[in-house]
Amino acid sequence: HRPKVNKTMPSPKAKNNSGRSGSVPGIGNNGRYEFMSLNRTPSPHLLQRQGSDPTSARLRASESPTRRRGSGSSNASSSSAAGGPPLPEEDCMRLNPSFIGIALSSLLAIDLWLSKRLGVCACEESPWGSMRPLMKLIEVSGHGIPWLAGAAYCLYKSDSAAGQEVMLNLLLALVLDVILVGTVKAVVRRRRPAHNRMDMFATFSVDRYSFPSGHATRAAMCARFLLAHLVLAAPLRVLVLLWATLVGLSRVMLGRHNVTDVAFGFGMGYCQYNLVEALWVSPAGLQSTLG
Numbered sequence: 145h146r147p148k149v150n151k152t153m154p155s156p157k158a159k160n161n162s163g164r165s166g167s168v169p170g171i172g173n174n175g176r177y178e179f180m181s182l183n184r185t186p187s188p189h190l191l192q193r194q195g196s197d198p199t200s201a202r203l204r205a206s207e208s209p210t211r212r213r214g215s216g217s218s219n220a221s222s223s224s225a226a227g228g229p230p231l232p233e234e235d236c237m238r239l240n241p242s243f244i245g246i247a248l249s250s251l252l253a254i255d256l257w258l259s260k261r262l263g264v265c266a267c268e269e270s271p272w273g274s275m276r277p278l279m280k281l282i283e284v285s286g287h288g289i290p291w292l293a294g295a296a297y298c299l300y301k302s303d304s305a306a307g308q309e310v311m312l313n314l315l316l317a318l319v320l321d322v323i324l325v326g327t328v329k330a331v332v333r334r335r336r337p338a339h340n341r342m343d344m345f346a347t348f349s350v351d352r353y354s355f356p357s358g359h360a361t362r363a364a365m366c367a368r369f370l371l372a373h374l375v376l377a378a379p380l381r382v383l384v385l386l387w388a389t390l391v392g393l394s395r396v397m398l399g400r401h402n403v404t405d406v407a408f409g410f411g412m413g414y415c416q417y418n419l420v421e422a423l424w425v426s427p428a429g430l431q432s433t434l435g
């Protein structure tokens with residue numbers, strides 16, 4: 145076992161007394177260090193002190209999630225493999241990290257590494273810095289304001305009932321998207337990548353968070369919406385899909401998002417369209433609802 149230092153470093157004097165392996169220092173009565181064997185239950189006064197000391201409580205709270213999680217499940221593994229006496233619970237947790245924990249940490253590490261490598265337009269000095277204006281143009285094409293303004297304008301200008309119905313639902317879908325993305329961002333609170341320059345126009349306060357990408361949700365939802373409700377020739381349909389893909393890609397290339405933010409955003413936008421279909425509003429229905 146790696147000896148576990150209990151809360152604070154021992155004084156040199158205390159260290160000198162700790163010749164035995166398997167012992168760890170702890171603060172005993174009257175502020176002196178005591179040593180506790182990992183194979184033995186700590187003395188009651190030490191346990192009591194650890195429980196009531198605010199510093200140790202804070203330290204426990206800041207332990208890694210892996211160590212905090214699953215304290216109930218480790219009892220079965222508290223016996224050493226050699227059949228010896230039970231080991232302290234926290235040491236067993238360190239030896240048995242969960243598979244899901246490892247998988248998530250690995251995915252996160254790959255995500256951060258890949259996103260940094262793909263952030264080739266994050267600033268003018270970046271390898272593809274000269275493409276940054278083009279990427280920002282694509283960014284504007286997926287921004288909420290032009291889409292909301294465009295849908296409201298088309299609704300106002302539309303002279304057919306069918307056109308009004310489609311535009312009304314597109315407008316409602318865009319509002320729903322802003323609300324859902326804002327809610328998830330506020331709950332998850334994942335910071336944008338460190339290499340991002342926060343020079344986007346018209347952002348809400350939640351837009352300092354990156355998960356999920358609002359541009360990606362909007363691009364996926366609007367692409368599905370347009371493909372389902374507009375009669376478009378094949379080249380235009382391909383163009384719509386290409387646009388949505390480019391919007392997602394540009395988020396990572398500009399350094400605004402990690403890859404997982406965009407991937408989740410695409411999935412979320414795809415599902416949001418199903419919700420829009422389920423909640424589809426007809427102008428007659430809306431009029432009767434509004435009285």
Ligand SMILES: CC(C)=CCC/C(C)=C/COP(=O)(O)O
Pocket residue numbers: 287288289292322344345346347348351353354356357358359360395400
């Ligand atoms: C002001 C309105 C209506 C929407 C905000 C649009 C916006 C800036 C979203 C952030 O997108 P990312 O999450 O992709 O960076």
